[in-house]
Amino acid sequence: MADETTATTQAAQAIVPAVHVSQLVKRYGDMVALDYFDLDVQQGEIFGLLGPNGSGKTTAINCILALLTYDSGTIRVFGEPMTPTNYALKRRIGIVPQNVAVFNELTVAENIDYFCSLYVPKKAERAPLVEEAIDFVGLREFRKYRPGKLSGGLLRRLNIACGIAHKPDLIFFDEPTVAVDPQSRNAILEGIQKLNKAGATVIYTSHYMEEVEQICDRILIMDHGRHLALGTAEELKNMIDTGERIAIETLDLSDEALAEVRRLGFVIEATYNGRELEVRCRRGEHNLMDLLAVLRAAGANIGHLASRPPTLNDVFLELTGTALRD
Structure with missing residues (x-):
């Protein structure tokens, strides 16, 4: 009977979202930063939160962390109301900010020890x-190095260590790989995945779409303080009209031939720079064959060609009207 009770309790805990945000509204005067925003992050997942600058991402995160007050709505973390004084709940959370936040006067070990001490006051427990x-x-x-002697990539790693040393159950990573070398980026992403496999729930923001697609289980795209779309990377790609992008090398494409290309029913956009024709297509099984038929009929000489499926950046562009890096 005790085993059944334990199993039932564990199952109930697993159903409770790590983060639940419902109908969240935050205003700054006449500006609405969050417009009845909804968010559910399940325990044990790496959740990507994407939006252009000014979309409300940072405001939403600060409200979740009880660093900002809000006008209306509900926020729960692991099933509990999040308040500025819920210190037990805050001890279960780790934050790795976009801007490196360490003390230059302290060594690497001293910095990590200091930030860990905010959650684990006893040194004997903190040391390991x-x-x-x-x-x-x-x-x-x-x-034993001070931060001033570390490279950008090593500083980012220190920033992460300061945020995760107390072994939080929920970790916010805000642009953790900005301006780091590829080797450090890979180490950071692998580290995030290890933390997740060890049981941590991760909320991840980044301007690098390939990172989001690589590590995130689900992705929410927001803009103007609103929830726009939610799903896996593949589910999001299937939501949009854009299919493949086709690039074809050609040096002699006439204006008339370009106009013919643009008249094709599956063509969303076609641009030509004198060397390469790039075509953004709707979904279809014969787009490339139909496009090549028009070019051959126009007498255009064709060099290298490439076709690639839609990316998360295409999803973002279609949903928000702007690229994520804007």
């Missing part, structure tokens, strides 16, 4: 956590 965090981000040989 600090050492584990140092090893986790690969800073063992730099533990």
Whole structure:
């Protein structure tokens, strides 16, 4: 009977979202930053939160963390109301901000120890956590360095260690790979996936679509403070009208031939720069064959050609009207 009760309790806990936001409204005077915004992040997932600058991402995160008040709506974290004084709940949360937030006067180890002490006051309990965090981000040989001597990639790793040393159940990563080298980027992404496999729920924001597609289980796209679309990367791609993009090298495409291309029913957009024709297509099985038939009929000489499926950036562009990096 006890085993059944334990199993039932564990199942109930698993159903409770790590983060539940319902009908959240936040205004700054006449400006509406969050417009009845909804968000549900399930325990154990890596959740991507995407939006152009000014979309409300940072406001939403700050409201979830009880760093901002809001006008109306509901926020729950692990089933509990999130308030500025719910310190037990806050101890279960880790934050890795976009801007590196460490003390230049302290060493790597001292920085991690300080931030860990905000959640774990007893040094005896904290010491092994600090050492584990140092090893986790690969800073063992730099533990006595001050931040000013670290490269950009190593600083990012230190930033992560400071946010995760206390072993939080929910971790917010805000642009953790900005301006780092590819090797450090891969190390950071692998580290996030390891944290997730160890049981942490992750909310991840990034301007790098390939990262989001690589590590996120589900992705929410927001703009103007509103929830626009939610799903896996493939589900989001299937929501939009855009299909493949076709690029064809040709040096002698006439204006008349370009006009013929644009008249094709599956063509959303066609541009030509004198060297390459790029065509954004609607979904279809014979787009490339039909396009080549028009070019051959026009007498255009064709060089290299490539076709690629829609990307998350295409999804973002179609849903928001702007590229994520804007």
